[in-house]
Amino acid sequence: MPSLFNSWWKPSKTNRTARRAAKSRLRVEQLEDRVTPAAGMLDTTFSGDGKVTTDLGGSNSVHAVAVDGLGRTLVAGDTNQNFKVTRYQVDGSLDMGFGTGGTATVDFGSNDSARGVAVDGLGRILLGGFSTIGGDNNDFAVARLTDAGILDASFSDDSKATVDFGGDDVGFGVAVDGLGRVVLGGYSRIGGAPTPSRQPG
Ligand SMILES: [Ca+2]
Ligand SMILES: [Ca+2]
Numbered sequence: 001m002p003s004l005f006n007s008w009w010k011p012s013k014t015n016r017t018a019r020r021a022a023k024s025r026l027r028v029e030q031l032e033d034r035v036t037p038a039a040g041m042l043d044t045t046f047s048g049d050g051k052v053t054t055d056l057g058g059s060n061s062v063h064a065v066a067v068d069g070l071g072r073t074l075v076a077g078d079t080n081q082n083f084k085v086t087r088y089q090v091d092g093s094l095d096m097g098f099g100t101g102g103t104a105t106v107d108f109g110s111n112d113s114a115r116g117v118a119v120d121g122l123g124r125i126l127l128g129g130f131s132t133i134g135g136d137n138n139d140f141a142v143a144r145l146t147d148a149g150i151l152d153a154s155f156s157d158d159s160k161a162t163v164d165f166g167g168d169d170v171g172f173g174v175a176v177d178g179l180g181r182v183v184l185g186g187y188s189r190i191g192g193a194p195t196p197s198r199q200p201g
Helices: 004-009 013-025
Strands: 060-067 073-079 082-088 103-106 112-119 125-131 139-145 160-163 168-176 182-189
Touching: 073 125, 082 125, 082 139, 103 139, 112 182, 125 182, 139 182
Parallel strands: 060 112, 082 112, 112 168, 139 168
Antiparallel strands: 060 073, 073 082, 073 112, 082 103, 112 125, 125 139, 125 168, 139 160, 168 182
């Protein structure tokens, strides 16, 4: 008569059969050919080597970057005292359907520099920075462009708005909330001697 112990440790015929069936189902699949770059390495799917440069003429300064909902990269800054923003496709190529040849320009009529870029829920692009439009010191400045990089006249009548706190007012960042409202951040130097524009060039 088998003991209780023997009946516990001996695999039953049913279990042995199940294990053999499981082993027979194992297959070694050949891995597909793929490259997985290590984190922090340049992404060669972007412009071939992970880098791209664009000459806008003159002295080009980049101050902010953002990626929109379609994975397109927006690079913002200034050239020749105007806001500039250039958009690149996911593969790093210039988005020729944006602005003029991939770049949009905003001129407040003075010495203007974009220091922040944001994209709202409708794909519109906000550029925030500062401008000397108000006189010999800076004012906060913001502009909105359509998804196609065209000045958006539905924003502040002419796509552009400025705020003068009464001193040297330097906007450094822009954000959009869930209701599409625009927030500019930066600093203001009020009181004391007027500060010359910080716009380079
Ligand atoms: Ca200008
Ligand atoms: Ca001012």
